[in-house]
Amino acid sequence: MALFDELGDALSGGSNLGALSGFLGSDDDKTKGLLGMAGPALLGGLGKRAAAPGGADAIFDMAKGADTGMLDNIGGFLSGGDKDGAGAGLVGSIFGSRQSAVEDGLAAQSGLGGAMVKKLLPMLAPMVMSFIGKKVMGGGMNAGGLASMLGDNTKAMRSGGMGGILDMLDGGDDEKDNAGFLSGLDKFKGMAAAGGATAAAGAVAGKVSGGLGDGASKVTGAVRDSGERLTTETRETVTSSVSGGGGKDRDLNVGGSSGGGMGGMLKWLLPLLAVALGVILLLWACGGGDDDDNVA
Numbered sequence: 001m002a003l004f005d006e007l008g009d010a011l012s013g014g015s016n017l018g019a020l021s022g023f024l025g026s027d028d029d030k031t032k033g034l035l036g037m038a039g040p041a042l043l044g045g046l047g048k049r050a051a052a053p054g055g056a057d058a059i060f061d062m063a064k065g066a067d068t069g070m071l072d073n074i075g076g077f078l079s080g081g082d083k084d085g086a087g088a089g090l091v092g093s094i095f096g097s098r099q100s101a102v103e104d105g106l107a108a109q110s111g112l113g114g115a116m117v118k119k120l121l122p123m124l125a126p127m128v129m130s131f132i133g134k135k136v137m138g139g140g141m142n143a144g145g146l147a148s149m150l151g152d153n154t155k156a157m158r159s160g161g162m163g164g165i166l167d168m169l170d171g172g173d174d175e176k177d178n179a180g181f182l183s184g185l186d187k188f189k190g191m192a193a194a195g196g197a198t199a200a201a202g203a204v205a206g207k208v209s210g211g212l213g214d215g216a217s218k219v220t221g222a223v224r225d226s227g228e229r230l231t232t233e234t235r236e237t238v239t240s241s242v243s244g245g246g247g248k249d250r251d252l253n254v255g256g257s258s259g260g261g262m263g264g265m266l267k268w269l270l271p272l273l274a275v276a277l278g279v280i281l282l283l284w285a286c287g288g289g290d291d292d293d294n295v296a
Contacts, residue, residue: 002160003153004040007131010071011035011124019075023123024116034110037165038120040157041102042128044166045094047150052178056147058185059132063146066133070126078123087122093184094125096177098169105168 011020012032021031049055070077082088095102103121107114136146157166 002156003135003149004043004157004160004162007039007043007128008036010131011039011074011127016071016074019078020120023078024112024120026112026116030110030112034106034112034117034120035124037106037109038117038124039128040162041106041165041168042091042094042121042125043150043153044157044162044169045102046128046132047154048169048174049094049178049181050147050150052174052181054182055178056143056150058182059150060136060141060143060146062129062185063133063136066126066129068130068134068137070130071134074127077127082122085122087124087126089184090125090129091121093181095169096180097173098171098177101171102168105165109164 011017012035017028017032017035020035021028024031024034026034046059050059092099103114103117107117110117132146135141135149139145141149154166157163
């Protein structure tokens with residue numbers, strides 16, 4: 001199977017086609033048609049850059065660091081969008097001075113319009129690199145093998161009726177475009193690394209915040225439960241002591257007016273005792289957390 005056919009199967013397999021159609025706001029048939037041209041166009045562009053001095057090595061280095069699991073979660077990748085512009089930069093590096101011609105050609109042939117093509121390409125280019133990275137890592141390939149694979153794909157596209165897509169890539173300033181491609185890849189790798197660090201930091205922050213929130217909830221619950229237990233137990237103890245002492249029963253209503261001076265005193269004393277115990281428990285909990293952190 002030709003490389004561009006493998007890419008097409010990967011992009012449209014499982015839930016991927018539906019996710020891409022939803023992202024574009026198009027139906028599956030039209031989305032699949034656009035993918036069948038845009039994916040090979042990116043592969044053809046990479047094949048052209050790989051044939052230039054230093055191109056295969058640059059693509060190989062980027063492929064080794066690519067997220068090879070991206071095609072397994074296209075929906076998650078699409079939801080993040082091209083916020084840092086890395087995908088758009090990669091498209092510009094691959095197509096160079098022919099970018100506008102490629103975009104116009106894809107829009108005309110797919111019938112979906114230039115806006116949809118420009119929306120897709122910045123998200124599709126990293127997916128293509130993920131696909132290539134998986135081929136490189138899975139096949140134990142070196143830079144020479146990668147260049148050969150991309151070259152064979154170009155030949156297969158010519159013989160498979162996709163010469164028109166490859167023709168879109170011709171006619172630019174190849175020397176200037178090749179130099180821009182190498183510098184563009186360096187920028188893309190830097191932006192991708194920064195994005196990954198930011199995502200990792202966000203995940204850690206979320207876990208820390210969640211842990212603190214859970215801890216605070218547990219302490220608050222413990223204080224509240226302890227206060228309620230103290231109030232109940234104190235009421236029972238006082239009532240038992242007063243009514244059972246010396247064989248003489250006395251009716252003590254702590255919350256009401258029939259308990260006399262002692263009832264009024266206890267009415268204010270019990271809540272204060274509950275609050276005091278709550279403060280002690282809170283200080284103990286905080287001190288325990290610090291000790292755990294020090295041990296860790």
